[in-house]
Amino acid sequence: MGESHAKLQEHDVFGTLDHMPRSLEPLKRANLPSSIADRIRRQIGSGQLKPGEQLPGHRELATMFSVSVGSVREAISMLVSEGLIATRAGHGTFVAESSEHIPTIWSGSPLDRGKVEELIDAREVLEGAIAAMAAERATSEQIEKLRSIIERMQEAHSDAATFLAADVELHLLLAEAANNRYLLKAMGGIRSMLRRDLELGAELSIRRVGDLQFAVDEHRRVVESIAARDPEGARAAMINVIGHNREFVLGMYAHVSTSATQGSISAE
Structure with a gap:
């Protein structure tokens, strides 16, 4: 295990976010981008990730999830399209300020x-x-x-x-x-x-x-x-x-x- 990965294990899953869980369940390999996006959605939906909070960079997330940067990039694209997170040029990726107001199928009853x-x-x-x-x-x-x-x-x-x-x-x-x-x-x-x-x-x-x-x-x-x-x-x-x-x-x-x-x- 590399030094950077070992260091991450000393902190919470999202590094500087001290309210995140300390361990990750294995991702479903069949659809890694969706699995990554689901994990982040749950953190936003549960309030563990607050509006305006910054997510780690793509490479850091890839290390945390043990996946490629490409899989992380696709997951982030999904979440941006859903309005749950936003990217700021030169600054990184953040939980959208209005994400708590966006109704999502994973946080409510199934749609009829x-x-x-x-x-x-x-x-x-x-x-x-x-x-x-x-x-x-x-x-x-x-x-x-x-x-x-x-x-x-x-x-x-x-x-x-x-x-x-x-x-x-x-x-x-x-x-x-x-x-x-x-x-x-x-x-x-x-x-x-x-x-x-x-x-x-x-x-x-x-x-x-x-x-x-x-x-x-x-x-x-x-x-x-x-x-x-x-x-x-x-x-x-x-x-x-x-x-x-x-x-x-x-x-x-x-x-x-x-x-x-x-x-x-x-x-x-």
């Missing part, structure tokens, strides 16, 4: 179908607008980053967890390209509440059609419309993305409802 449908409606309006604004405001550098993320999604088209990590990063970058902090925060809140439904929807998509290639192609059309400076094309492409997501997510609820009904009939 009606609420999920309303949230997807909100996503359609909000993220359609974000895509249109990004087509007008994105820099050349941001467009190249979006294309790079699309290629990562392509590589992960049969791996739901890795695909979703890239998907979170892409939608976050789109909101940043729209250059509106309030849209970014609103999108983060909605995606936070839908997080588990999005994960399950991606897994269901793979079971049904074999992979997520259709989602890669749909997201690529969003990015290429932005690159072409076509706001309405970008909006339409994003609405199409969310429409497919609606189909799979709500399909899960229909499946659960049907299974429950059949179980009730069998019991009789």
Whole structure:
């Protein structure tokens, strides 16, 4: 064990944060970014991490969790997109000042179908607008980053967890390209509440059609419309993305409802 890791063991998990637990349970290796993000979410939700508190750097977190810096970076992107943490250029990563007001699926009751449908409606309006604004405001550098993320999604088209990590990063970058902090925060809140439904929807998509290639192609059309400076094309492409997501997510609820009904009939 290296000296730096041994030194960390003398302190709490997040180093200078003396209220953090002293030991970490093993992370689920199948989806490290989500496991890391879940761990930090629980600390925020329980109040152990307070609004405005600084998190350790990516390398320090990677050492603490015994994972790669890339896995930490993806986890942080998820939490930023949910509005739970914020990055400050040159200063680091902090728990969002307003994070205690953001409703999340992990801190409350499971969402019912009606609420999920309303949230997807909100996503359609909000993220359609974000895509249109990004087509007008994105820099050349941001467009190249979006294309790079699309290629990562392509590589992960049969791996739901890795695909979703890239998907979170892409939608976050789109909101940043729209250059509106309030849209970014609103999108983060909605995606936070839908997080588990999005994960399950991606897994269901793979079971049904074999992979997520259709989602890669749909997201690529969003990015290429932005690159072409076509706001309405970008909006339409994003609405199409969310429409497919609606189909799979709500399909899960229909499946659960049907299974429950059949179980009730069998019991009789």
